[in-house]
Amino acid sequence: MQPKKARREEVLEKLEEAGGRRTGVAASVQRKTLVPEADVYGVATFYSLLAEPDAGVRVCQGLTCQLSDSQGLMSELESAGQDAVYASCLGQCDQAPASWNPEDETPIDRACTTPSSPDLAIDLEAADSLDYAALRRSFEQGPDWVLNELESSGLTGRGGAGFPAHIKWRAIRDQAESERYVVLNADEGEPGTFKDREVILRRPHLVVEGLAIAASCLEAQAIYLYVRGEFGRVRAALEAALEDAREAGHIDQRVSWHFEDGHGAYICGEETALLEALEGKRGMPRMKPPFPVEKGFRGKPTLIQNVESIACLPAILQRGGEWFRRLGRTEPGTKLYCLSGHVEQPGVYEAPMGSTMRELLELAGGVSGTLKAFSPGGASSGFLPASSVDIAMDFSTLREAGSMLGSAGVVVLNDTVDMVQAALTQAVFFEEESCGQCSPCRIGTQILRQALQRYGDGDPNALAYVQDVAWGMGEASICGLGQAAALPLTSAMKYFPSEFGLASESGGGSTS
Numbered sequence: 001m002q003p004k005k006a007r008r009e010e011v012l013e014k015l016e017e018a019g020g021r022r023t024g025v026a027a028s029v030q031r032k033t034l035v036p037e038a039d040v041y042g043v044a045t046f047y048s049l050l051a052e053p054d055a056g057v058r059v060c061q062g063l064t065c066q067l068s069d070s071q072g073l074m075s076e077l078e079s080a081g082q083d084a085v086y087a088s089c090l091g092q093c094d095q096a097p098a099s100w101n102p103e104d105e106t107p108i109d110r111a112c113t114t115p116s117s118p119d120l121a122i123d124l125e126a127a128d129s130l131d132y133a134a135l136r137r138s139f140e141q142g143p144d145w146v147l148n149e150l151e152s153s154g155l156t157g158r159g160g161a162g163f164p165a166h167i168k169w170r171a172i173r174d175q176a177e178s179e180r181y182v183v184l185n186a187d188e189g190e191p192g193t194f195k196d197r198e199v200i201l202r203r204p205h206l207v208v209e210g211l212a213i214a215a216s217c218l219e220a221q222a223i224y225l226y227v228r229g230e231f232g233r234v235r236a237a238l239e240a241a242l243e244d245a246r247e248a249g250h251i252d253q254r255v256s257w258h259f260e261d262g263h264g265a266y267i268c269g270e271e272t273a274l275l276e277a278l279e280g281k282r283g284m285p286r287m288k289p290p291f292p293v294e295k296g297f298r299g300k301p302t303l304i305q306n307v308e309s310i311a312c313l314p315a316i317l318q319r320g321g322e323w324f325r326r327l328g329r330t331e332p333g334t335k336l337y338c339l340s341g342h343v344e345q346p347g348v349y350e351a352p353m354g355s356t357m358r359e360l361l362e363l364a365g366g367v368s369g370t371l372k373a374f375s376p377g378g379a380s381s382g383f384l385p386a387s388s389v390d391i392a393m394d395f396s397t398l399r400e401a402g403s404m405l406g407s408a409g410v411v412v413l414n415d416t417v418d419m420v421q422a423a424l425t426q427a428v429f430f431e432e433e434s435c436g437q438c439s440p441c442r443i444g445t446q447i448l449r450q451a452l453q454r455y456g457d458g459d460p461n462a463l464a465y466v467q468d469v470a471w472g473m474g475e476a477s478i479c480g481l482g483q484a485a486a487l488p489l490t491s492a493m494k495y496f497p498s499e500f501g502l503a504s505e506s507g508g509g510s511t512s
Ligand SMILES: Cc1cc2nc3c(=O)[nH]c(=O)nc-3n(C[C@H](O)[C@H](O)[C@H](O)COP(=O)(O)O)c2cc1C
Pocket: 156, 157, 158, 159, 160, 161, 162, 163, 185, 186, 187, 188, 189, 190, 266, 267, 268, 269, 270, 271, 272, 304, 305, 306, 307, 309, 310, 479, 480, 481
């Protein structure tokens, strides 16, 4: 039997129905949910889409969009009398400069992708299918077989942390608690990343089938699909696929499916912040342990998995874990890499895990201009110099290089880019998106942004103490946001010291 939805969990839904933060809304939501009015107000102010419901068009101020003159787009909208505000990355880096109108969401143009091939696990260009053969096979073979295939596949989480999927799945099956949940993380907010969007728009059945496999293997009673709020059409594609799968008889009637919208908070991509949002609260990350596999949604064992991770499951079970593992070069599987910025054909490219940056640039039609630097895995991964172009783009190699693969949002910068400005753009992003819960991150992100602005304004000593601040943030922040937020600045200073008034170059330089 489904546990009844707690009233607290209805706070975000009721706020959304009432049109966001407006006079009298907190009081009316208090009456409907019995959650204290001040608490409701606190929730409304946390989420940008609820806090500023009448702000108008959102113009992306992510790094890729700034490279494509998002300021010019903002000026055009303002001249046309349109209400507009800047927003953090909108997940449309291939369409830069991107904007999003909550009143009239325009369809997203199809991104460039890799041509269809039988050697791709997701294969974005292939026809999506209602076959669901992998789901049927998982029923026939049973949970132990599914877990063994998952383990032999070597699938690691594609949302950013790269954690082995089979360990999470086994940990949930080992729990004595029988109330269990599966959560799809489709919040996709890391600047430079837009792969989950393309997976759902092109292959929604892979996602629905993958979720059904997970719920059945883990004996979960409910599946929650948390889709970022600006992705209305993405959510609609997923809903339509679920409906088709239901009509085709593939969906177990005992499992309930719930769609939940994000409300414009990057931090809710972090798995425990996402759980807080599902529970109707401000999206502030929880201390771990306990991990969600033990105490997740409603304090019960919960599998949280990224869209790309889930979409790999049908191919793994149909073609075998070993087949998937061998697709990778340095680590198992293929990987969806998002390329944007100064490349000729921005898009989502599926390539063997561990492909080099040089190979990815070739897939994306080459660099526009001369390569200076790149972010291998979104804003959180900082910058690497052009001389790293032959690095293997996988989790362990990039970690050893002091960076990260993260969500593989690869942003390419040519030699026209000012690295102080690029670091400032990322600093603004992290300051705005910090949930404010812990002081190293809340205050540290502010200090870094201010230091960069002062340096840009001509103060040569402005950056004197940023390494100490960065150390404190890395050591003492609760979650990955604060731990990574200084990396864009510290890596830019390391590889491009002369741009920060420091003595020697170390490994920087450009390459064609
Ligand atoms: C600040 C921050 C933001 C994150 N955003 C996302 C996101 O948008 N989508 C996602 O799948 N994972 C995101 N993650 C990673 C999740 O916390 C979690 O590791 C992931 O959803 C687990 O799924 P996976 O194992 O399939 O990757 C984020 C992590 C942090 C620290």
